[in-house]
Amino acid sequence: MIVYFVFSTLFVLNRFKILQNYGTTTNAVIINETGFVRNSHITKEVIYKYEFFANGKLFKGDSQCERFNVGDSLLIRYWTFRPSVNQPLWILNHETCNLTK
Numbered sequence: 001m002i003v004y005f006v007f008s009t010l011f012v013l014n015r016f017k018i019l020q021n022y023g024t025t026t027n028a029v030i031i032n033e034t035g036f037v038r039n040s041h042i043t044k045e046v047i048y049k050y051e052f053f054a055n056g057k058l059f060k061g062d063s064q065c066e067r068f069n070v071g072d073s074l075l076i077r078y079w080t081f082r083p084s085v086n087q088p089l090w091i092l093n094h095e096t097c098n099l100t101k
Contacts, residue, residue, distance in 0.1 A: 015085060015087070016087075016092060018079055018085065019077045019078070019079060019085065019086070019087055019092055020077075020092055022079060022080065022081075023077040023078055023079055023080065023092075024054070024077065024078055024079075024080045025075055025076070025077050025089060026052055026053075026054065026075070026076060026077075026078065027052065027073050027074070027075060027076075028050035028051060028052035028061070028073065028074055028075070028076045028088075029050060029051060029052070029071065029072070029073055030048045030049070030050050030063060030068045030069060030070055030071060030072045030073075030074065031048065031049055031050060031051050031060070031070065032048070032070045033048065033049040033060070034046050034047065034048055034049070035047055035048075035049055035062045045066055046066070047062060047063050047064060047065060047066055047068070048063050048068050048069070048070060049061065049062055049063060050062075050063050050068075050074060050076065050088075052076060052078070052083075052086070054078055054080075054083035055083060057083070059078065059083045059084055059086060061076060061086045061087065061088070063088060063097070064088060064091060064097070065088070065090070065097030067097055068097070074088055074089070074090070074097070075088070075089040075090075076088050076089055077089050077092055
C-alpha cells in the first residue's frame with residue numbers, strides 16, 4: 001500500500017512536470033461520455049470527458065470540471081511522445097476551469 005502511494009504521488013508530480021516542460025497545447029471537445037471527479041466517491045459528482053486528435057489518432061481525457069457541457073471546447077496539454085498522457089490546461093496552470101468558446 002505504501003509503495004503504491006509513493007509511486008502514484010511521484011507519477012502525478014512527474015506527469016505535471018512532463019506536460020509543463022514537454023507538452024503540446026491543443027483544443028479538445030467535450031463529448032457525451034461521463035466519469036467521476038477524482039476523490040468524489042462520496043459526492044458522486046459527474047463530469048464529461050473530452051477528446052482530441054494528436055499524431056493522427058483520437059485520444060480522450062477527463063475534464064475534471066462539472067461546468068462543461070457536451071460540445072464545449074477546452075484547452076488541454078498532452079505529452080507529444082505519448083498523447084494518452086494529457087491534462088486540461090486549467091489544472092496545470094492551477095486555475096479554475098474555463099470554457100474557450
